[in-house]
Amino acid sequence: MKIRHRLTLLFTAIMGAILLAFAFAIYFSYASNREEEFYRQLRQQAITKANLLFDAQVDPEILQTIYRNTRNSHYQEEVAIYDTGFNLLYHDAVDLDFVKETADMMAEIRQKQEIQFKQEGLQVVGFLFSYQGKNYIITAAAYDENGYTKLWNLRLSLVVALVVGIIIIFLTGRFFSRQALQPVAAMVDKAGRITATNIDLRLPEGNGKDEISELAITFNQMLDRLEGSLESQRHFVSNVSHELRTPLAAIIAELELARSQKRTSEAYESAIDNALSDARKLTRLSTGMLDLAKASYDQAAIKFKEVRLDELLLDARLQVLRANPDYHIHIAFDTAFEDDNDIAILGNEYLLRTAFSNLMENGCKFSPARQSDITIGFDAVQTHICFKDQGIGIPQEEQQQVFEAFYRGSNRSYAEGNGIGLSLTHKIVKLHKGEISLVSEPGLGTTFTLSFRHL
Template sequence: MKIRTRLTFLFSGITAAILLLLVTAIYISYARDREDDYYKNLRQQAVTKANLLFDAGIDPHVLQLIYRNSSSTLSQEEVAIYDTDLHLLYHDAVDIDKVKETPGMLEKIKQQKEIVFKQDQLQVVGFTYSHQNKTYLITAVAEDEYGLARLRNLGYILAFSYLIAVLCIIIAARFFARKALKPVSDMVDRVEEITATNLDLRVPEGNGTDEMAELAITFNQMLDRLEQSFDAQKQFVSNISHELRTPLTAMMAELEISASRERPAAEYLQSMHHAISDARQLVKLSNSLLDLAKASYDPAEINFKPMRLDELLMEARDEVLKAFPFYRINVNFEEPQEEEDYLSVEGNAYLLKVAFVNLMENGCKFSASHEMGVVVTWFKEYTILRFIDDGVGISKQDLPNIFTPFYRGGNGQYADGNGIGLSLAARIVKLHKGTISVVSKVGQGTTFTVEFTHV
């Protein structure tokens, strides 16, 4: 069942139930008021007839004649008067006698002073009446034909009005449900048009303030992320293809040249060295891509634990110097290492070491002396690492893009690389809720500043 239909039924059902309670309450309230009013009217008519009989001295036969000549004997109240000894003193029509006054009934009137009850459609009232220091028991019975007719008419009117109202409620509920869910229908229609080839389409956001607009805005934000992810994936695949093609083409060219004719052993050896160099470049690229993929994981899937930054820095320094013995990396601590907590962070040792290695290698390879320095400063809430070199520097045009994967700026002519190292370091720092920034001047060097919050 669609939400539109469910809302229509739910709203109509609740409103119809409330309206039914209201209609029932009106009918019952009117019926009770009519009944109470007619009991009062019966009592008043009986008192009037008793006064005519006792005070005015009208002959009982005359009163009986008036009763018998009434146009409707049902609506004409029938009065009977007894003394306290239960002797009948007057009766409008003994032969008709709509209600039988039994001794038990009369005794009940004497005890309770007044009783009322119904007998089919007839209403009966019995009460005590005092006149000239004497007490009488009077009963009056009649059918409220006019009142019951009005009650029936009211019932018909309420029932008809209820049915019409329920019908109008259903129509209105369906209209408003359709109107309220129209943004969802429009959203569904637009979503059906969105595919991998046109992720630039967006769903309508309506007035931008209600819940439907919030849903549309959230969905559009998700589409923004998906579009960026697809674009990044396309760019990533394109860059990988380009980076892999270069060393593979070089290896194939070397091997084809070597295999084209017989050559001296020295030339074969030289060709093998070139192939090995290209293979190493492929291995390094593969390792960088693997590290980049790890740095793109969901933080919930990565194992984080407290660790010391100074130990990771020294391990990263040793790893770089092992691969490049001619590099020189100086690590300086500006504060005495008395507070161990100031150098502790919550992180992943492998990824942090990868980031530090890339920043150190980057500083050394773009420096003419292959030398760079790491300065560590810490405060109560955070630690600052500065990776400083006096190399060729980075131009203002390249600075905004240096953390983009596979981007290589104008200084790429000074050293080999695949444009992954800095983007990988930036992702790892961001993964550890840190910040990274860069300041550089062409010909004077570059400083990368990394800031981490303590555990």
């Protein structure tokens, strides 16, 4: 069931229940008031007849004649008057005698002074009446035909009003639910047209104040992130295909050239060496891309634990020197530390080691002395690691782009690379909620500074 149908039915049910409660309250209140009012009328009519009998000395036969002639009146009551000894003094219609008074009834009236009850559809009242110092017991009974007719008409009116009201409420609720959810329907229609080819489309955000607008804004923000991710993937795939194509083409060319005719063993060895060199480039490229993909994971998907930065730096140094024996890497502390927590953070060992290795390799690779100097310092909140070299430096206009994947600046002719290392390092630092900055002057070297919040 659609939301607007559920809202319509829920609104109709709630309002219908409220109307029904009001209808019951009105009906039972009117019924109670009618009953009390008719008992008062009965008592007053009985007192009037008693006054005619005792005070005006009207002959009882005349009163009975009047009763018989007006018996079909809506409010014609049957009155009986007794003394306290249960002796009948007057009765409107002894032949009918609806009430059929008993000694127990008389005793109850004397005790309570007034009683009210219903008998065979009639309302009956019995009470004590005093006249000239004497007490009399009077009973009066009648059927409130007019009152019951009005009560029936009221009940019919309430039922009709309730049915008509529920229909109006249902139609009104249907209209307002459709109006209220119209922006959602527009959002659904617009979202259904958004695909990977037109992900730049956005949902209408309305007035930007209500909950539906907040939903549209949140959805558009998600689309912004998806569009950025897709754009990054397209850029990544484009760069990867370009980077892979070059060494693969070189390997194929070398092998085809070697196979085209008989050559000396030295020529074959040269072709094999060239092919191996290109294959190693492919290996480094694939490893870098895998690390870049791993660094792009959500933090919740990566295992973090307490690690010491100095130990990771030593491991990274050993790894780099094992692959490049001619490199020179020096690690030193700015100040001595007393608490291990000053150089410990929550992080992923593999990713941090990869980031440190990339910075060490970059410092040595672009430095004539093949040297990188690393210093570790800390303050009350963060641990700072500086990677400094005396290399060729990075021009000012290129410093904002060095962290982009596959970007290679004007120094690409100085050393081989694929433009992944610094981008990967930047992602790893951000994944650890750290900061990375660089200071560089062409010809004077470059310093990368990493800052992490320590334990």
